[in-house]
Amino acid sequence: MSTIARTKNVWGRDIEPEYEARPPRPREQSRGVGIRIRGLEKRFGDVTVLHDLDLDVPAGQFLAIVGKSGCGKSTLLRLLVGLDAPTSGSISFVGQEGAPTEPNSRIVFQEPRLLPWASVIDNVVVGLGENVGRREARDRAEAALNEVQLAEKAGEWPSRLSGGQRQRAALARALVSEPGFLALDEPLGALDALTRITMQALIERVWREQGFTALFVTHDVSEAVALADRVIVLDEGRIALDITVEHDRPRQRGAADLAEIEGRLLKGIFK
Numbered sequence: 001m002s003t004i005a006r007t008k009n010v011w012g013r014d015i016e017p018e019y020e021a022r023p024p025r026p027r028e029q030s031r032g033v034g035i036r037i038r039g040l041e042k043r044f045g046d047v048t049v050l051h052d053l054d055l056d057v058p059a060g061q062f063l064a065i066v067g068k069s070g071c072g073k074s075t076l077l078r079l080l081v082g083l084d085a086p087t088s089g090s091i092s093f094v095g096q097e098g099a100p101t102e103p104n105s106r107i108v109f110q111e112p113r114l115l116p117w118a119s120v121i122d123n124v125v126v127g128l129g130e131n132v133g134r135r136e137a138r139d140r141a142e143a144a145l146n147e148v149q150l151a152e153k154a155g156e157w158p159s160r161l162s163g164g165q166r167q168r169a170a171l172a173r174a175l176v177s178e179p180g181f182l183a184l185d186e187p188l189g190a191l192d193a194l195t196r197i198t199m200q201a202l203i204e205r206v207w208r209e210q211g212f213t214a215l216f217v218t219h220d221v222s223e224a225v226a227l228a229d230r231v232i233v234l235d236e237g238r239i240a241l242d243i244t245v246e247h248d249r250p251r252q253r254g255a256a257d258l259a260e261i262e263g264r265l266l267k268g269i270f271k
């Protein structure tokens with residue numbers, strides 16, 4: 001456990017009072033679902049991208065996945081949210097009481113994929129699907145925009161937002177339906193360094209408050225160690241390393257014990 005005085009966050013900024021004021025939900029109250037993967041294989045033609053993968057993700061865990069380009073990270077996320085089907089093996093989800101469940105899953109991509117002809121709030125409403133009344137949908141979309149600190153842009157067109165604001169809108173669209181499982185596929189990859197730092201803090205705060213299970217794909221090992229409870233390295237479709245990060249949050253960038261974990265992960269990736 002880290003013993004660093006908690007006056008600065010991992011990015012070297014003063015800790016926001018709200019971070020301390022709102023502790024994470026206890027795991028048993030979170031809405032996250034557990035994930036159980038057994039013998040998962042994915043082939044595209046003759047190419048096997050995921051090999052006989054076994055993985056258990058406890059409810060509410062923040063799991064980061066790192067690995068070389070093409071090792072199968074996005075393929076795994078796509079299978080988990082049902083955008084693609086496994087060649088063989090199984091994926092199952094477990095609810096709070098330990099019973100099998102059909103999760104409400106959402107995915108956020110590197111590109112926000114907003115509808116250009118709809119306002120920001122209408123883009124968020126889309127995340128609720130058809131079954132919610134118009135009034136309730138707008139109330140929930142406003143709350144989601146508030147959560148990502150974008151409420152003042154609710155009536156804007158997506159084309160008038162910055163890259164970071166667009167990604168906030170995409171995050172609000174994913175969060176509005178209160179998913180039990182959120183897949184994040186390199187969501188900060190297209191952002192400049194400063195916006196990335198702000199967005200990392202935002203994602204961590206929202207996860208702490210809402211308690212969904214998060215699978216976060218990134219190329220940035222420091223980002224993975226700063227945010228995740230656990231980091232796995234995928235190597236040619238197999239889990240090469242599985243490391244738990246037990247340090248207190250918010251984490252201190254550059255701390256020696258975090259740097260040591262980063263070093264182990266980099267060795268695992270480039271062995």
Ligand SMILES: Nc1ncnc2c1ncn2[C@@H]1O[C@H](COP(=O)(O)OP(=O)(O)OP(=O)(O)O)[C@@H](O)[C@H]1O
Binds near residue numbers: 069070072074
């Ligand atoms: N629909 C598809 N058809 C054929 N091959 C595919 C398809 N989708 C992915 N692949 C191949 O599967 C492999 C893994 O791709 P994937 O996108 O999962 O990698 P990744 O680890 O996310 O890479 P990156 O970090 O570059 O995004 C790659 O070799 C890719 O070309």
